Amino acid sequence: MDKTLGDLTNPTVDELEGLSGVHPGDRRVHSKGICCRAVFKPSGLAAGLTTARHLSDRGGEVEAIVRFSGSSSDPSLSDLLSPGKGMAVRFMPTDRDAAVLTAVNVPVFFAKTPASFLDLIKEANRLKGGGIEAIAAAAELAAHFPEARHAMAHIGKLRPPASYGTCRYYAIHxxxxxxxxxxxxxxxxxxxxxxxxxxxxxxxxxxxxADYLERDAAERLKKAPFRFRLHIVLGRESDPTDDPTLPWPDDRERIEAGVLEVTDVIAEPDGLVMDPTVTGTGIEPTDDPILHFRSPVYRESMRRRSRGE
Ligand code: HEM
Structure with a gap:
């Protein structure tokens, strides 16, 4: 592992814990959530672009586990009060070749590098410690961290979703x-x-x-699956691949790679970590430093929660 990432991992997880305290046994963010069983049906349209089995096998069906979550680190916070929602998918075309795709309901991230993410979270904790109101704190953060401006603008417009099944989710990187x-x-x-x-x-x-999203999912899934179309957006030479704070132009070619059917709520499997660098064959991480940093951070979060910390 890159030494810098290792050095920043523990301080970052410590600062995440500062946002709303430690909730023993829970994820350090996205703590409140539900797991569901799902099946992905590839259209075959991505077969010429990737050898990934879960995306290219036309007519096939790939088992998957989905975890929907609220972005807060406080598991008792009402679903209404944490605007960011997550959808993490683990495709399982075979027992050995899993592929993870984590996504949230905004298209860009706050920070370009692990170091600037850590600075931003430290500043958020400092403002919180000073008792500054959330809206004023967000304005202050946006002023100090210009790279966060696109993400802040999107988050400012978020409204509580009607359902986990009615959000559009972006894998960002x-x-x-x-x-x-x-x-x-x-x-x-x-x-x-x-x-x-x-x-x-x-x-x-x-x-x-407070848990209306979980209740909604349980109710709706008794009647019909949630269906999500997976779009692949193809980048051009000029599109940044190492900066998750920048959107790509809207006119990029899209391919509909298939449909995910989320069928029922299940208990969370032991040891579930949605590490986004686990891409399976046919897909590789880019040079985005935030993407690589997430791997040791998620492992550290798992290490602490699995010990009941
Ligand atoms: C520096 C950047 C980031 C840090 C430090 C970070 C940190 C974390 C941590 C500590 C967890 C809990 C992991 C666990 O205990 O299993 C988590 C979960 C999650 N993160 Fe991030 N994250 C970052 C960037 C992102 C980005 C860019 C996205 C958007 C795609 C994202 C989406 C999610 C989702 C959806 C979950 C919940 C996964 C699940 O349901 O198991 N994160 N993050």
């Missing part, structure tokens, strides 16, 4: 698709909900319980 000849092309991934994106109306907000 660029990855490399590797074809049969070994040719590599940069690409991003997005999940589009088939029933459309829907937020809650103001009228409904007051009447909902």
């Amino acid at each position: 660029a990855f490399l698709l590797v074809d049969r000849e070994g040719k590599r092309r940069p690409a991003k991934f997005e999940w589009l909900p088939e029933i459309g994106v829907e937020s809650l109306s103001i009228g409904k907000l007051k009447s909902l319980p």
Whole structure:
């Protein structure tokens, strides 16, 4: 592992714990969530671009586990109050060749490097310690960290979703698709909900319980699966692959790689870590430093939570 990443891992997890305290046994962020069983049905349209089995086997069905989550590190926080939502998918085309795709409901990230992420979280903790109100703190962070401006603008517009099944989720980082000849092309991934994106109306907000998203998922899935279309967005030479704070232009070619059907809620399997650098064959991480940093951080979060810390 890159030495710098190792040096920053523990301080970063410590600062994440500072955001809302330690909740023993829980993830250091995205602590509240539910796991579901799912099946991915590839369209075959990505077969010329990648050898990834879960994306290229037209007519095939690939088992998957999905974990939907709220972004907060506080598992008792109401679903209404943590605006960022996550959808992490572990595709399991075979027992040995799993591929992970983690996504959230904003298209860009706050920080370009692990060091600037750590500075930003430290500053957020300092502002919180000074008792500054959340909105004023967000404005201050945006002023001090210009690279966070796109992410802050998106987060400022988020409204509580009607359902985990009505969010559009972005994997944010660029990855490399590797074809049969070994040719590599940069690409991003997005999940589009088939029933459309829907937020809650103001009228409904007051009447909902803190865990309304979990209840909604359990109710809806009894009647029909959540269906998400997987879009692959193809990058051009000029598109940055090492900077998750920058969006790519809207006009990039898209391929619909298949449909994920989320069928039922299940207990969380032991040891589940959605490490985004576990890409399986046919997909590779890019040179994005944040993407690589997530791997040791997630392992450290897992190490602490598995010991009941
Ligand atoms: C410096 C950057 C980041 C840090 C330090 C970080 C940190 C963490 C940590 C500590 C966890 C809990 C891991 C576990 O205990 O299993 C987590 C989970 C998660 N993160 Fe990140 N993260 C970063 C960037 C991102 C980005 C860019 C995305 C968007 C794609 C993202 C999406 C998620 C999701 C969806 C989960 C929940 C995974 C699950 O359900 O198991 N994170 N993150």
